[in-house]
Amino acid sequence: MSPTGIRQSPIARIRAFLNQPVHQYRPATTIFLDLNVDRVADELRLAARGKERGSQNRPTADAQTLDDIEHQIVERIEAHKQTANSIYLDHVHTYDDRVTALSFEQRFTTIQQAAPEAVGDFGAEATVGRDELFGLRRRLNESEMERERFRAHHRIERPARLASLGKIILKVGVLAVLFIIEVAINAGFLSEANIGGYLGGATQAVTFAALNIIASFLWGMVLIRLVHRRNYFLKLLGVLAFLAYIVFAGTLNLALSHLREIPPTLNGNPGQEVLHRLLTAPYMLTDIKSWIFFSIGFIFSLIAMADGLLFFDPYIGYAALERRWIEASKQFAQARIDLIERLRDIREDATEAMNAAARDLSVRRSEYDSLLAGRSRLTQLFGQHQNQIEQACRALLEIYREANRGARSAAAPAYFAKPYSMERIIYAGGEPDTATREHLRQTIAETQDLLKHQVAAIQAAFDKAVESYREIDVLFPEKNSG
Secondary structure, three states: OOOOOOOOHHHHHHHHOOOOOOOOOOOOOOOOOOOOHHHHHHHOOOOHHHHHHHHHOOOOOOOOOOOOHHHHHHHHHHHHHHHHHHHHHHHHHHHHHHHHHOOOHHHHHHHHHHHHHHHHHHHHHHHHHHHHHHHHHHHHHHHHHHHHHHHHHHOOOOOOOOOOOOHHHHHHHHHHHHHHHHHHHHHHHHHHHHHOHHHHHHHHHHHHHHHHHHHHHHHHHHHHHHHOOOOOOHHHHHHHHHHHHHHHHHHHHHHHHHHHHHHOOOOHHHHHHHHHHHHHOOOOOOHHHHHHHHHHHHHHHHHHHHHOOOOOOOOOOOHHHHHHHHHHHHHHHHHHHHHHHHEEEEHHHHHHHHHHHHHHHHHHHHHHHHHHHHHHHHHHHHHHHHHHHHHHHHHHHHHHHHHHHHHOOOOHHHHHHHOOOOOOOOOOOOOOOOOHHHHHHHHHHHHHHHHHHHHHHHHHHHHHHHHHHHHHHHHHOOOOOO
């Protein structure tokens, strides 16, 4: 469990022990200090004291045990042996701690539990992704069916003409340009018949230009588009709407032309005068500029109407269906790409963690062999050091005894001729036997094989998941569209 109480994933548990150091100790060099025989002999004054005691024929010829001087030598040697033994035990303890820190059993347990769980978690993630993708594919299928029913019902065999953002900006820009140009032209023409001059003409021009451009655009985008419908009644409404638009555009621009010809000094209401002329003599324009004014306005109106007619797909309702189908297709395709990428990331992360765990076991096995070899060398060095201690003890005893013999008038004790034999410190069972080491190597090999199999299992699960994502298309085959 993590500090927050959330259960760690199997891969996180594997990575957790990979980040641990191999051991908690620094490499150390084992040193056993050899005794300096000459220095010890000088410190104990063995030659002088041997000569002094020999002149007194001590120890006696029938003595069977070591005298007090020899006991001092042995005690000094035994003290050194115990010091060396302490050093030896400290280093053995260090080696044992380092072997324990390798924690093979913990790693074996973690890997044997976490590796199969990682494969299971991967399969669960793939199942969740499949359910999510299935819902998106069903939505796409419903959108396709709606689109196909619409196409079949209205006998449409072409794809919808969708207005991209660039086209929309272009068409709106055309309307804006038409509006600005018409305002400028109308202001120039109307200023001649307006008592307010150019400013008054510009005010009237903005009103008429807005009505001429915007109304024509909406007429084409909504009403006249009905001519493309398969229903004859709606098609007739579209034709009638086109004729009504012609009447509207012509009347509006004729009214604007008549307004231009009304003198600014005319008493009364200019609007009533324009209405009277439209009803009695609509085509009686006395100035050629008025006809030019009418033509420009009518042409701009036609352009605005055509812009509205082509702003979306000519067949009303078809473009919206096409957009929904395209959006559902994009969502499904992007979701499938995201799910596969997410599974690929999980696969690569799990594979990397398991391969790292296998390498970690190899490194620790090498470390284990190195530690056992170092421990064995330490034991050999300790044994050799005990041999050196024994030789040093014999040399010290011989210095004392030789001096003692030379000063004696009586025979030396018989035990002077016997070499000193030091009791060895021997530790049995300190190192693992061959069977234990072989079992460890076999367990490591089996665990590494398990990791290899789990890596292969994750790869197989990934392939199966990707294939299952493709099978969704088989469950919902795409329709062939014209």
